[in-house]
Amino acid sequence: MSNETDRNNQEPERFSNLEIPPSSLPKYQNVRFEGISINHLKKNILQQSLLLIVIAIGFGVYFFKQGFDQLIGGIFLLLLLLFGLSFINLFLRQPRYGYCLREKDLLYRRGYLVSEITVISFNRIQHASISRNLFDKLFRISTLKIYTAGGKGSDMNIPGLSLETAKKLNEAVTKRITDHG
Amino acid sequence: MDDYNFHKPQRQSLVGVLLIFFKVVYQLFRIFWALLFIYFFKESSELLPDYAKLGLVVLFLLIMGYSYWYYYNFLFYIDEEKEAFILQKGVFGSDEIEVSFDKIQQVNLKRSLLQRAIGVYSVVIDTAGSKEKEIEIKAISEGKANAIANYLLELKRKKETDSSESGMAQKEKVHAEPENSTWVHRLSFIDLLKIGLTNSYLRGFVLIIAFLSTAYNELQELYQENLNQVENYSKGYFTNFSENIFLFSLLFLAVVVLSMLVTTGEVFLKYFNLKLEQTRNSLILEMGLKTNTKYVLQPRRVQCLRISTNPIQKKLNLYEAQFLLASSTDHINKSKIKVPGLRSGILEEIKSFLYDNIPRDTEIFKPAKAWLFRRCLLGLIPIPLVLMALRNSSLFYFWGSWAIIFSYLFLMILYHWFSYQVIQLEVNSTFIVKTHGLWTRKQEIMEIYKLEGITVKQPVWYQSRKLHNLVFHTAGGDISLRAVSENILPQLNYFLYTVETSKKAWM
Numbered sequence: 001m002s003n004e005t006d007r008n009n010q011e012p013e014r015f016s017n018l019e020i021p022p023s024s025l026p027k028y029q030n031v032r033f034e035g036i037s038i039n040h041l042k043k044n045i046l047q048q049s050l051l052l053i054v055i056a057i058g059f060g061v062y063f064f065k066q067g068f069d070q071l072i073g074g075i076f077l078l079l080l081l082l083f084g085l086s087f088i089n090l091f092l093r094q095p096r097y098g099y100c101l102r103e104k105d106l107l108y109r110r111g112y113l114v115s116e117i118t119v120i121s122f123n124r125i126q127h128a129s130i131s132r133n134l135f136d137k138l139f140r141i142s143t144l145k146i147y148t149a150g151g152k153g154s155d156m157n158i159p160g161l162s163l164e165t166a167k168k169l170n171e172a173v174t175k176r177i178t179d180h181g
Numbered sequence: 182m183d184d185y186n187f188h189k190p191q192r193q194s195l196v197g198v199l200l201i202f203f204k205v206v207y208q209l210f211r212i213f214w215a216l217l218f219i220y221f222f223k224e225s226s227e228l229l230p231d232y233a234k235l236g237l238v239v240l241f242l243l244i245m246g247y248s249y250w251y252y253y254n255f256l257f258y259i260d261e262e263k264e265a266f267i268l269q270k271g272v273f274g275s276d277e278i279e280v281s282f283d284k285i286q287q288v289n290l291k292r293s294l295l296q297r298a299i300g301v302y303s304v305v306i307d308t309a310g311s312k313e314k315e316i317e318i319k320a321i322s323e324g325k326a327n328a329i330a331n332y333l334l335e336l337k338r339k340k341e342t343d344s345s346e347s348g349m350a351q352k353e354k355v356h357a358e359p360e361n362s363t364w365v366h367r368l369s370f371i372d373l374l375k376i377g378l379t380n381s382y383l384r385g386f387v388l389i390i391a392f393l394s395t396a397y398n399e400l401q402e403l404y405q406e407n408l409n410q411v412e413n414y415s416k417g418y419f420t421n422f423s424e425n426i427f428l429f430s431l432l433f434l435a436v437v438v439l440s441m442l443v444t445t446g447e448v449f450l451k452y453f454n455l456k457l458e459q460t461r462n463s464l465i466l467e468m469g470l471k472t473n474t475k476y477v478l479q480p481r482r483v484q485c486l487r488i489s490t491n492p493i494q495k496k497l498n499l500y501e502a503q504f505l506l507a508s509s510t511d512h513i514n515k516s517k518i519k520v521p522g523l524r525s526g527i528l529e530e531i532k533s534f535l536y537d538n539i540p541r542d543t544e545i546f547k548p549a550k551a552w553l554f555r556r557c558l559l560g561l562i563p564i565p566l567v568l569m570a571l572r573n574s575s576l577f578y579f580w581g582s583w584a585i586i587f588s589y590l591f592l593m594i595l596y597h598w599f600s601y602q603v604i605q606l607e608v609n610s611t612f613i614v615k616t617h618g619l620w621t622r623k624q625e626i627m628e629i630y631k632l633e634g635i636t637v638k639q640p641v642w643y644q645s646r647k648l649h650n651l652v653f654h655t656a657g658g659d660i661s662l663r664a665v666s667e668n669i670l671p672q673l674n675y676f677l678y679t680v681e682t683s684k685k686a687w688m
Contacts, residue, residue, distance in 0.1 A: 025674040104681035113641055119673075120634035120654075121680045124687075126284075149507045149688055154634045154654030 026102070028119055033098025033109050039139040040160025041094040047135055048090065052083050099158050101172060106146065108156050118156060122176040124148055130166045142166040146173065185328045190256040190269070196299045197255075197320030201248040203295060209244075247272060257318060259332070264340060266306060266333060268316055278316060282340040284308045286507065288330040302326040306333065362465075364530055366457040372499075372522045373452060377445025379494045380521075448521070457520055457527075459534055466520060476518055480535045481686045482506050484631055484657030488528065489623045498524050502531060505657030507688050516657060536628065539612065544672070546606045549648050552664035553601045560593040606662050608672055613653060615660050625660050627653060629676050630683040637673065656688055 059076045066072075092112045100107040105121045126149050132142040144166050146156040161169065210217075250272050257268045265281045286307040296303060301320040308316075321329070368376075453470035464478040485505040494500070501521040523531070532539070564586060571577045600619045607614040613627045636652040643649065643664065651669065652661040653676075 023671060025671075025678045027670075027674055028677065029670060105677060111638075114638050115640075116636055116638045118634055118636040119677060121632075121677065123683070124633040124656075124680065148633045148654070149656035154636075154659075 028107060028117070031100045031102065031107055033100050033107070035095065036097045036099075036158070036160035037139075037141050037162050037165075038094070039141045039162075040097070041090060043135050043139045043141065043160075044090050045087070046138075048083065048087060055079060097158075097160060099169075101169065104176075106156070106173065108158055118154070120146060120148060120154060120156060122173065122179075124154075125173065125177050127177070128170050128173045130163075130170055132163075144169050144173075185325055185332075187259040187329060187332060188261065190258045192252060192255060193318060193320040194301050194322055195252070196301060198245075198248045198252045199299060200295065200301075200319050201251050202244060205244050205248060255318075257316075259336070261336075264336075266316070268318075280306060280308050280316060282333070282337045285333060285337050288333050290326050290330060296320070304329055362458045362460050364459050364527070366455075366523065366527045368452060368455040368522050373449055374445065375497055375499060376452070376494075376521045377448040378441060379491065379497065379499065380444055380448065452521060455520070455522070457523075459530065464531070464534065466518065468520075478504055478506075478518070482688065483535055484627070484655040484688075485660070486532070486535060486626045487623060488626070489618070489621050491621045495622075500525060500528050502528065505655070507656035532626075536612070536626075540609045543607045543609045543614075546608065546662070546665050546669050548601070548604060548662065548664040549646065549666060551643070551646060551648060553597055555664075556597045556600075557594055560597065561590075564590065604662075606665070608669075613660065613676075615662060627655060627660055629679045630685055631655055631687045632676055632680050635673055635676060637670075 059072070062072060093110070096110055096112045096115065098109040100109075104123075105119050106125075107117060107119050109115070109117045126147045128147065129145050130142050131145055136142055140163060141160050142163050144156075144158045144161055146158075148154040158169075251270070254272060255268075255270045257266070259265075260267050263279070263281070264283075265279045266285070267280075268278045270278075289305045289307065291303045291305055292301070293303075296319070299320070300322070302323055304318045304321055304326050306316040306318075450470050452468050455468040456466070458465045462479065466476045466478065483504050484507060487503040487505065488500055489503070490500045499521070500523045501519060502523055504518040504520075506516040506518065567586065568577075571582060576582045596619060600617070603619060603622070604617040605615070607616070611629055613629060613632075615623075615625045615627075617623055632653055632655055634654045636654065638650040638652070639648070640650070647667045648664045649667065649669070650661065650663045651665055651673075652659050
């Protein structure tokens with residue numbers, strides 16, 4: 001884990017009423033994001049492939065029993081095309097995942113077609129938890145879930161973290177919540 | 182009031198088994214109703230075969246067993262050491278839910294029709310945060326339900342060190358201390374009538390569209406008939422035609438009036454006897470004909486204030502305020518408290534009560550022109566589709582359809598153009614204010630220190646233009662603005678700074 005807070009910027013004094021030029025504040029744009037495990041990509045590929053295999057078997061059985069027909073064949077081709085695109089999507093998305101723990105907040109970046117960065121302040125986080133499903137266990141990764149008080153919009157799910165990293169992050173977040181809470 | 186000991190683990194009332202049973206049966210029915218439907222329609226004459234009867238009996242017993250086991254494993258108690266309300270449940274696995282007193286937002290009693298019949302109450306413990314964190318205990322006798330609600334609220338009050346805070350929105354069961362009020366706002370009969378009538382325009386509009394389209398279809402048929410009968414049309418045809426028109430307009434009028442009546446009725450039901458009152462440190466709201474509800478609103482609880490009005494209502498000096506409170510997603514309605522029919526004076530009072538002072542030094546951000554362009558482009562999509570659909574019909578050569586298409590085009594661009602003029606985000610050192618809406622003008626006011634987080638999105642097609650879509654998250658909901666120039670980014674750092682250094686209570 002790396003804390004990339006810009007420490008050179010001194011915190012403005014609390015009880016003065018000087019104007020704070022926004023340019024002197026730490027910039028969220030400048031943080032360096034920590035990537036996630038490559039196992040996340042592997043897991044997604046496995047999941048997708050399994051789904052693809054099941055679908056292919058389904059179509060295969062249909063063609064075997066009913067014979068080939070143009071409409072269903074077309075649908076199958078379309079599905080294959082979609083799967084191809086989604087595989088490409090998986091590869092493109094992988095390097096875009098990133099998180100960054102600062103002193104006072106947590107940043108999470110994802111998406112390549114639409115790049116999204118969410119920043120949540122620790123004093124607004126309600127709690128954090130680690131979740132792992134069967135595939136996660138297989139690849140020894142986990143998802144860190146951050147809950148805020150509001151609706152789904154501000155909740156964060158950071159996938160593809162090794163269990164140790166997830167635990168460390170969870171601990172760090174929990175500690176900061178109680179410090180700031 | 183009887184004495185209950187909530188410190189030992191305990192179960193719901195035994196009749197709760199019935200509730201669980203009915204719920205399971207209802208869920209099964211919702212899954213399999215189509216099957217049942219088919220069965221009864223196809224083979225209504227035949228009786229159930231024996232094995233099916235046996236199956237039903239077994240199913241019945243299984244559900245009964247499940248319900249009892251669910252009831253048996255459903256335990257709740259209050260742990261004063263952990264300062265938490267604890268619920269254990271689970272039929273196959275086991276779940277333990279722990280809610281610490283200070284996370285409790287409110288405790289409500291509810292009852293459905295079925296619960297009324299059985300004579301039990303639901304105790305709902307609302308917490309801020311995700312929906313798994315909300316607890317409902319479905320079958321508790323009245324006395325016990327009241328006792329547990331009051332007890333929890335009392336514990337919560339004790340836990341909350343800062344001033345004598347009570348739950349944010351309590352039902353009438355818990356009395357707020359009487360305080361002298363600064364001002365009171367009531368809705369008169371005439372006010373309610375005005376609100377009802379001015380609110381029904383939307384429904385009226387939809388109905389007009391629906392009606393015009395049916396009328397158009399009818400005319401279309403007549404027109405076709407006309408073409409066929411062009412040789413031998415009779416006088417009777419014309420009377421028929423005008424009769425139709427007359428009937429249509431009559432029916433149309435009736436439906437519009439009816440819809441207005443319905444909306445007005447709804448308004449009366451919901452807002453009858455509305456009374457909004459400001460006391461020293463809270464707003465107290467009472468309203469409703471059917472169920473009289475009472476809310477106690479404190480400034481710190483309000484995450485976002487939304488003020489809306491439309492030109493007609495503005496003329497009549499009627500504004501609607503919505504208070505957005507911390508919520509779990511599935512109860513979005515409960516956490517939006519609507520107060521209609523406010524005069525601008527009262528609105529100012531509310532604002533000055535909720536917010537200390539509103540700084541003047543605002544900076545205004547608007548979406549880039551690219552946003553307007555994209556909206557118009559999206560609005561064009563239906564046109565080629567409609568043209569494709571019409572390609573082979575005679576309508577393609579009918580001047581009327583082209584007139585409709587062009588007027589749509591014109592109105593669509595006009596609409597987006599004027600919406601674009603309206604939409605803006607005002608930012609100053611304390612507030613974020615978003616204004617939008619062409620007909621219903623909405624203003625959303627958010628205090629910066631109550632923000633929970635910010636999401637900045639940049640689609641690839643905005644990269645070269647350096648535009649960003651922004652979402653501001655609060656516990657009461659989000660405010661978003663699309664295609665904003667990068668000039669706003671330094672402001673975001675300032676917002677984060679404000680949130681992260683704020684020590685004020687915010688929820």
